[in-house]
Amino acid sequence: GAVVSQHPSRVICKSGTSVKIECRSLDFQATTMFWYRQFPKQSLMLMATSNEGSKATYEQGVEKDKFLINHASLTLSTLTVTSAHPEDSSFYICSARVGHRQGTYNEQFFGPGTRLTVL
Amino acid sequence: AQRVTQPEKLLSVFKGAPVELKCNYSYSGSPELFWYVQYSRQRLQLLLRHISRESIKGFTADLNKGETSFHLKKPFAQEEDSAMYYCALRADSWGKLQFGAGTQVVVTP
Numbered sequence: 001g002a003v004v005s006q007h008p009s010r011v012i013c014k015s016g017t018s019v020k021i022e023c024r025s026l027d028f029q030a031t032t033m034f035w036y037r038q039f040p041k042q043s044l045m046l047m048a049t050s051n052e053g054s055k056a057t058y059e060q061g062v063e064k065d066k067f068l069i070n071h072a073s074l075t076l077s078t079l080t081v082t083s084a085h086p087e088d089s090s091f092y093i094c095s096a097r098v099g100h101r102q103g104t105y106n107e108q109f110f111g112p113g114t115r116l117t118v119l
Numbered sequence: 120a121q122r123v124t125q126p127e128k129l130l131s132v133f134k135g136a137p138v139e140l141k142c143n144y145s146y147s148g149s150p151e152l153f154w155y156v157q158y159s160r161q162r163l164q165l166l167l168r169h170i171s172r173e174s175i176k177g178f179t180a181d182l183n184k185g186e187t188s189f190h191l192k193k194p195f196a197q198e199e200d201s202a203m204y205y206c207a208l209r210a211d212s213w214g215k216l217q218f219g220a221g222t223q224v225v226v227t228p
Contacts, residue, residue: 032213032214034214034215034216042220042221043205043218043219043220043221044163044205044216044218045218046215046216046217046218049211049213049215051213093162093163095163095216097213097214107165107168108165108214108216110162110163110164111162112161112162113162
């Protein structure tokens with residue numbers, strides 16, 4: 001099946017710094033990638049939809065200036081948490097949608113997640 | 120507004136017993152529904168989707184539009200079925216997914 005990777009798998013940073021998380025589709029081209037946030041023992045909350053070459057679409061309540069998303073190529077999307085604070089500590093998960101691969105249209109493949117801890 | 124409801128946070132069953140995970144949805148259009156599974160320390164992965172009408176790992180799920188439900192069933196639970204299960208609804212043409220809160224399944228021998 002299609003593989004999505006995330007880097008780093010975990011990061012610890014000081015309050016006020018920015019952190020970049022990468023999401024890559026390893027063996028397919030992803031026209032659309034999604035970024036989710038998951039709190040402990042809770043469900044995934046969609047943060048934004050990222051389409052290659054265009055601006056991300058953010059969900060209501062998600063600060064676009066806080067969570068910068070760039071989808072510069074068909075295999076890479078990045079999420080930058082700017083001026084991170086302890087309340088931004090969470091598990092961030094990306095997924096990539098297979099656009100036109102036969103038999104898997106609309107299927108999303110998930111990355112392993114990135115654990116962010118802001119001190 | 121679209122919503123996915125999974126009323127059970129935790130389901131504990133014995134090995135060999137039937138298991139049913141409830142999922143109800145609200146959506147104004149024609150729904151596309153999925154079940155995702157997350158095993159311990161692994162990433163989220165697709166278990167099955169309603170349009171394919173298939174059985175995966177012994178699990179089946181039928182879309183009932185009248186009851187707006189998409190319950191997941193397995194007649195004989197196995198220990199390896201212990202995992203977190205999420206029901207999800209495709210919410211737009213880009214494939215955005217609305218997830219339910221999830222149900223933790225624990226299968227004991």
